[in-house]
Amino acid sequence: xxxxxxxxxxxxxxxxxxxxxLHWLASGRTSALELTQMYLDAIAANDLRLNAxxxxxxxxxxxxxxxxxxxxxxxxxxxxxxxVAIKDNIDVAGMQTACGFPGPRPAxxxxxxxxxxxxxxxxxILGKTQVPEGAMLASSANPHTGATHNPFRPGYxxxxxxxxxxxxxxxxCGVAVGSDSLGSIRIPASYxxxxxxxxxxxxxxxxxxxxxxxxxxxxxxxxxxVDDLGVLLHILGGHDPADARSRRRRVALALPDWEPGNxxxxxxxxxxxxxxxxxxxxxxxxxxxxxxxxLGNRHVVDxxxxxxTRV
Numbered sequence: 621x622x623x624x625x626x627x628x629x630x631x632x633x634x635x636x637x638x639x640x641x642l643h644w645l646a647s648g649r650t651s652a653l654e655l656t657q658m659y660l661d662a663i664a665a666n667d668l669r670l671n672a673x674x675x676x677x678x679x680x681x682x683x684x685x686x687x688x689x690x691x692x693x694x695x696x697x698x699x700x701x702x703x704v705a706i707k708d709n710i711d712v713a714g715m716q717t718a719c720g721f722p723g724p725r726p727a728x729x730x731x732x733x734x735x736x737x738x739x740x741x742x743x744x745i746l747g748k749t750q751v752p753e754g755a756m757l758a759s760s761a762n763p764h765t766g767a768t769h770n771p772f773r774p775g776y777x778x779x780x781x782x783x784x785x786x787x788x789x790x791x792x793c794g795v796a797v798g799s800d801s802l803g804s805i806r807i808p809a810s811y812x813x814x815x816x817x818x819x820x821x822x823x824x825x826x827x828x829x830x831x832x833x834x835x836x837x838x839x840x841x842x843x844x845x846v847d848d849l850g851v852l853l854h855i856l857g858g859h860d861p862a863d864a865r866s867r868r869r870r871v872a873l874a875l876p877d878w879e880p881g882n883x884x885x886x887x888x889x890x891x892x893x894x895x896x897x898x899x900x901x902x903x904x905x906x907x908x909x910x911x912x913x914x915l916g917n918r919h920v921v922d923x924x925x926x927x928x929t930r931v
Contacts, residue, residue, distance in 0.1 A: 630658050634791035638702065638848035641794055645691070645701045652691070652701030656684035656744050659703050663747070663792050671768050672778070672787035674708050675715060676747040683744045690742065698855050700742030705784050706735060707798040708748040709755045710839070711828040719830045720753040720781075722764040732828025733863065734797055734839050737856045746793050749784025755799060755832050757781055758807050770811060779808030785842045788814050795852065796842040801832045805840035816842045817849045822867035824853070825860035834865075884917035 628649055636644070644650045660680065667673050677683075680703070687701040706712055709719040711728035712735050718725055731739065738745070750768045752761055760768035760783040768783035770776040771790035778786035782798025782805040789812035798805045800818040809816030817840060824839035831837055841852045853871075860866040887908055888894070891901045912918050 637845045652684040652687035697742030703744045703746040705793040705796040709830040720751040733825035755781040779811035800840040801836040822865045825863040827862045883915045886921045889920045
């Protein structure tokens with residue numbers, strides 16, 4: 621008689637990648653309801669200190685139970701049972717979208733397109749994550765809801781404006797969806813030591829997201845591995861006629877011609893002129909050398925008189 625697989629501890633589950641979580645759900649080693657309750661308990665125990673979530677989805681447990689019922693019937697989506705956190709500038713039907721501003725607001729009538737696609741794939745919406753006013757700061761400071769704190773360095777912030785990255789890093793969720801116009805997912809991911817992706821413009825629909833700068837805005841993804849980001853991008857991307865900037869042609873995720881010299885990576889020159897600390901610049905340079913080894917080509921991009929202040 622085949623022995624049952626050992627029970628997974630909450631510590632292991634909270635630190636799992638999306639790909640690991642999908643495998644464990646498929647093998648029956650955990651359930652959507654167990655995962656969701658585990659994250660809700662972790663939020664209750666830790667978020668008073670961290671301040672990553674602005675509100676919790678009251679229907680999260682019901683969504684998880686519905687996912688488990690679908691699994692029992694064998695009718696599954698590609699993210700079925702995976703709890704996901706959503707930045708509070710993206711509409712979730714039945715929940716407020718405050719975007720960091722004070723005062724009550726009416727609940728959103730409809731899901732943003734990216735949330736609609738998450739639900740269509742079976743994901744569980746865990747809650748909405750903190751954002752500075754208007755999603756316009758690279759910090760997590762907010763005079764109304766307080767700052768989101770770095771999970772690894774007491775007294776330091778998590779970065780912004782997609783402060784939900786702190787929740788992923790702290791094990792309060794495994795996947796988060798944010799937005800990025802001028803670094804708003806990349807900055808906090810860097811501060812908190814997780815993986816983030818701002819996709820090619822138009823690859824993910826911004827329909828249902830409160831705009832900061834329409835020509836720069838992008839939905840972004842945060843997770844615990846590069847593979848996780850690839851899975852999410854593949855599932856959530858695709859043309860949306862309701863978004864004028866949506867791409868009709870998908871970005872190729874496969875790299876059949878992965879040969880040194882066939883690809884190149886664009887790099888901003890003069891990091892010192894951007895106020896980059898020497899230690900950060902050294903880490904960045906090591907990463908560029910590794911990419912050069914794989915790609916065979918570094919392309920220095922000159923932004924001329926680009927000014928972040930003017931932007």
